[in-house]
Amino acid sequence: xxxxKEDKFIQWVLFATGISSILIIILIIAFIFSEGLPAxxxxxxxxxxxxxxxxxxxxxxxxxxxxxxTLLTTFLxxxxxxxxxxxxxxxxxxxxxxxxxxxxxxxxxxxxxxPSVIYGFFGLVIIVPFIRIHFGGxxxxxxxxxxxxxxxxxxxxxxxxxxxxxxxxxxxxEASLALGATQWQxxxxxxxxAAVPGIITAIILGMGRAIGETMAVIxxxxxxxxxxxxxxxxxxxxxxxxxxxxxxxxxxxxSALFSTGIIxxxxxxxxxxxxxxxxYKTKVSIGGGYL
Amino acid sequence: xxxxxxxxxxxxxxxxxxxxxxxxxxxxxxxIIGYILxxxxxxxxxxxxxxxxxxxxxxxxIFPFIVSxxxxxxxxxxxxxxxxxxxxIYLAEYAGENKLVKAIxxxxxxxxxxPSIVFGLFGFAFFVVYLSFGxxxxxxxLTLALMAMPTILRTAEVSIESxxxxxxxxxxxxxASKWQTIxxxxxxxxxxxxITGIILGMARAIEETAAILYTVGAALQVPVxxxxxxxxxxxxxxTLATEGISMPNAYGTxxxxxxxxxxxxxxxxxxxxxxxxxxxxx
Amino acid sequence: xxxxxxxxxxxxxxxxxxxxxxxxxxxNTNMVTSLIGPSGCGKSTFIRTLNRMNxxxxxxxxxxxxxxxxxxxxxPNVDVVDLRKKVGMVFQKPNPFPKSxxxxxAYGLRIHGLNDNDVIANKVExxxxxxxxxxxxxxxxxxxxxxxxxxxxxxxxxxxTIAVEPEVILxxxxxxxxxxxxxxxxxxxxxxxxxxxxxxxxxxxxxQATRVSKYTAFFxxxxxxxxxxxxxxxxxxxxxxxxxxxxxxxx
Ligand SMILES: Nc1ncnc2c1ncn2[C@@H]1O[C@H](COP(=O)(O)OP(=O)(O)O)[C@@H](O)[C@H]1O
Ligand SMILES: [Mg+2]
Numbered sequence: 171x172x173x174x175k176e177d178k179f180i181q182w183v184l185f186a187t188g189i190s191s192i193l194i195i196i197l198i199i200a201f202i203f204s205e206g207l208p209a210x211x212x213x214x215x216x217x218x219x220x221x222x223x224x225x226x227x228x229x230x231x232x233x234x235x236x237x238x239x240t241l242l243t244t245f246l247x248x249x250x251x252x253x254x255x256x257x258x259x260x261x262x263x264x265x266x267x268x269x270x271x272x273x274x275x276x277x278x279x280x281x282x283x284x285p286s287v288i289y290g291f292f293g294l295v296i297i298v299p300f301i302r303i304h305f306g307g308x309x310x311x312x313x314x315x316x317x318x319x320x321x322x323x324x325x326x327x328x329x330x331x332x333x334x335x336x337x338x339x340x341x342x343x344e345a346s347l348a349l350g351a352t353q354w355q356x357x358x359x360x361x362x363x364a365a366v367p368g369i370i371t372a373i374i375l376g377m378g379r380a381i382g383e384t385m386a387v388i389x390x391x392x393x394x395x396x397x398x399x400x401x402x403x404x405x406x407x408x409x410x411x412x413x414x415x416x417x418x419x420x421x422x423x424x425s426a427l428f429s430t431g432i433i434x435x436x437x438x439x440x441x442x443x444x445x446x447x448x449x450y451k452t453k454v455s456i457g458g459g460y461l
Numbered sequence: 462x463x464x465x466x467x468x469x470x471x472x473x474x475x476x477x478x479x480x481x482x483x484x485x486x487x488x489x490x491x492x493i494i495g496y497i498l499x500x501x502x503x504x505x506x507x508x509x510x511x512x513x514x515x516x517x518x519x520x521x522x523i524f525p526f527i528v529s530x531x532x533x534x535x536x537x538x539x540x541x542x543x544x545x546x547x548x549x550i551y552l553a554e555y556a557g558e559n560k561l562v563k564a565i566x567x568x569x570x571x572x573x574x575x576p577s578i579v580f581g582l583f584g585f586a587f588f589v590v591y592l593s594f595g596x597x598x599x600x601x602x603l604t605l606a607l608m609a610m611p612t613i614l615r616t617a618e619v620s621i622e623s624x625x626x627x628x629x630x631x632x633x634x635x636x637a638s639k640w641q642t643i644x645x646x647x648x649x650x651x652x653x654x655x656i657t658g659i660i661l662g663m664a665r666a667i668e669e670t671a672a673i674l675y676t677v678g679a680a681l682q683v684p685v686x687x688x689x690x691x692x693x694x695x696x697x698x699x700t701l702a703t704e705g706i707s708m709p710n711a712y713g714t715x716x717x718x719x720x721x722x723x724x725x726x727x728x729x730x731x732x733x734x735x736x737x738x739x740x741x742x743x
Numbered sequence: 744x745x746x747x748x749x750x751x752x753x754x755x756x757x758x759x760x761x762x763x764x765x766x767x768x769x770x771n772t773n774m775v776t777s778l779i780g781p782s783g784c785g786k787s788t789f790i791r792t793l794n795r796m797n798x799x800x801x802x803x804x805x806x807x808x809x810x811x812x813x814x815x816x817x818x819p820n821v822d823v824v825d826l827r828k829k830v831g832m833v834f835q836k837p838n839p840f841p842k843s844x845x846x847x848x849a850y851g852l853r854i855h856g857l858n859d860n861d862v863i864a865n866k867v868e869x870x871x872x873x874x875x876x877x878x879x880x881x882x883x884x885x886x887x888x889x890x891x892x893x894x895x896x897x898x899x900x901x902x903x904t905i906a907v908e909p910e911v912i913l914x915x916x917x918x919x920x921x922x923x924x925x926x927x928x929x930x931x932x933x934x935x936x937x938x939x940x941x942x943x944x945x946x947x948x949x950x951q952a953t954r955v956s957k958y959t960a961f962f963x964x965x966x967x968x969x970x971x972x973x974x975x976x977x978x979x980x981x982x983x984x985x986x987x988x989x990x991x992x993x994x
Contacts, residue, residue, distance in 0.1 A: 382576025
């Protein structure tokens with residue numbers, strides 16, 4: 171009898187820890203929204219998102235240049251990271267001999283494990299001067315941030331795409347090779363198309379990581395609130411904006427920073443839903459009706 | 462046929478490209494770590510590790526920051542481990558496949574993907590201000606706990622689920638209760654995976670910067686009480702580098718951080734390796 | 744008539760294990776040859792040696808020669824891609840690509856450089872007709888091949904193989920995953936195809952061997968125990984082990 175009671179109690183405790191992640195999420199959302207919504211109401215959602223000027227001194231809170239900054243750095247990073255990480259994941263899944271794989275796997279783990287602030291520091295001492303010397307300007311720029319972000323999102327895209335490629339049944343490759351296709355034809359025409367949903371998921375999650383990155387970006391973008399004329403000019407991203415101004419913000423300014431957090435949260439949740447949806451699609455389309 | 466490049470040649474070209482991308486990735490890592498270590502290791506000596514900072518870190522050592530890092534991480538793990546492991550046991554052993562479980566999974570997925578600066582905002586609003594913990598080891602540690610938890614939960618869940626069903630069936634058949642079975646059969650078998658999860662959570666806490674920017678404060682002394690402010694290494698590095706206080710010390714701090722992360726990575730891998738070998742040996 | 748395939752002293756190893764031992768066999772042109780034997784005796788390994796599919800297995804090693812039309816297919820100057828175009832293969836589990844029915848058949852044509860859509864369409868139709876599938880899929884060519892039944896999928900795989908105009912078709916237990924009606928359809932198809940193609944079919948169904956093939960080889964533990972005319976092999980086996988196997992006194 172007492173044993174039964176103990177079991178019930180433990181089950182209850184485990185249940186509580188189980189739902190803690192939901193409770194924490196709700197708590198986070200509640201706090202961010204309750205601090206951030208007042209600013210959105212007082213500024214107006216449209217003026218907040220599409221406002222071109224962010225100047226707390228005169229009470230103007232428009233985050234549009236920061237949205238552009240985030241999008242620019244993110245998409246430029248994706249532009250570089252997608253080809254490199256796809257090639258790398260194909261290499262890992264299809265081509266690399268075992269020795270090479272043994273070397274590359276920990277490498278990717280290593281890239282994922284390097285602290286953001288180290289990436290930022292590296293960007294500050296290597297990439298920013300490089301851009302300054304070769305392309306002019308201060309070197310603090312969209313491109314510097316994108317280069318750093320490219321490296322930072324490589325591990326995410328590579329490992330998820332590799333899983334997707336590996337999950338394609340070997341029977342497909344066999345069929346293609348047996349028809350006289352080269353390995354590359356097989357990869358291009360059979361394996362990659364079948365893995366597309368997984369690859370898209372990988373890219374979406376990589377994008378999420380780039381949008382959310384703060385420290386590495388803050389150290390190399392120059393943090394000027396502007397829509398840059400070229401990728402060699404400085405920008406400020408949404409995340410950096412929060413990190414830079416939280417220290418001294420009060421009142422409406424303080425709330426507006428939480429509103430920026432609301433934007434970030436919303437974007438990330440949408441990206442995650444999208445990634446889950448695409449992934450769910452995969453399961454339905456591959457192997458359906460097989461045998 | 463009228464092809465510009467024959468299939469055989471494109472096979473060769475693409476193979477070269479794939480090899481190139483793999484090697485490039487390796488070179489990038491070697492370059493970053495190598496660059497930090499080459500410039501940072503010469504700075505490191507006994508005084509640097511165990512000394513007090515002088516002039517905001519312009520000279521002297523980084524001892525308080527090393528202590529801060531481990532202190533804050535410790536607090537984070539004390540909180541995140543029971544939540545993560547408990548949640549994992551619940552998901553793997555008690556919950557079936559229902560809406561609630563899906564919600565928990567999605568919740569921990571969101572938790573794992575929320576930008577760290579948003580955690581920073583929340584930590585500030587909730588722990589620092591609302592609960593009046595102030596800028597302290599406690600506020601920073603709790604904020605990091607929220608970030609480390611999903612990592613621990615996911616890794617632990619996978620390792621609990623990979624314990625063969627026959628183990629628990631054997632135990633249940635002997636009349637053991639569910640909890641006895643979990644405690645005495647499943648958890649021991651899953652422990653290496655759970656420890657790996659905790660170490661990964663620890664790595665996440667050690668490297669984090671944005672989330673503690675406005676939660677731990679910026680002390681230059683060794684924190685003693687959990688209500689003392691602190692300054693973990695990443696934060697110190699950020700300050701040194703962006704405020705131009707001392708480049709050599711920034712390199713030294715970066716190198717210490719890299720070495721810590723490298724050690725963690727190597728230990729985790731060795732653990733996983735030994736674990737898988739043991740499983741294979743059976 | 745010259746032999747299409749001649750195998751001399753073939754030995755195959757996967758790593759340390761010696762899978763095929765001293766295989767000698769000649770395969771006649773445009774006839775059906777069956778390979779029978781208990782499972783694990785090396786039948787699949789053998790036919791995968793004939794189109795060099797075993798090259799995809801890192802531990803694969805072989806010695807001895809395999810001649811196709813008198814030329815060694817393992818000669819360093821031979822391109823596997825060309826070889827596999829000449830020696831097509833149908834697998835045990837139907838493995839159509841997750842693409843449309845049309846694209847499955849067009850796949851081989853396209854990778855071999857054909858890009859005139861009318862020509863491709865004609866070839867696809869021709870191949871589907873030859874594989875006795877056309878009538879069933881004529882009006883749903885754009886549908887995913889994954890939606891077909893197992894038997895239809897297997898015939899689609901045969902159509903896909905025929906489309907690239909091989910000389911030899913290897914079939915590795917093509918009916919083992921199929922129902923009896925589909926099996927009959929595939930056997931009828933083999934009868935139709937044998938006039939134009941050299942067919943080697945692995946089967947563990949002895950009735951099937953007698954129904955479809957002129958020649959049969961009996962494999963056991965990686966060796967060919969006996970080979971010859973199918974009727975002869977089944978009516979008056981020379982080797983005791985063959986007799987045991989075909990009378991069912993065996994594994
Ligand atoms: N990739 C491989 N690596 C190692 N051994 C293999 C491999 N494929 C098959 N074998 C072994 O080779 C033997 C013959 O297998 P197989 O040719 O598939 O037999 P069959 O088709 O006659 O059933 C079996 O003992 C099998 O275990
Ligand atoms: Mg077989």
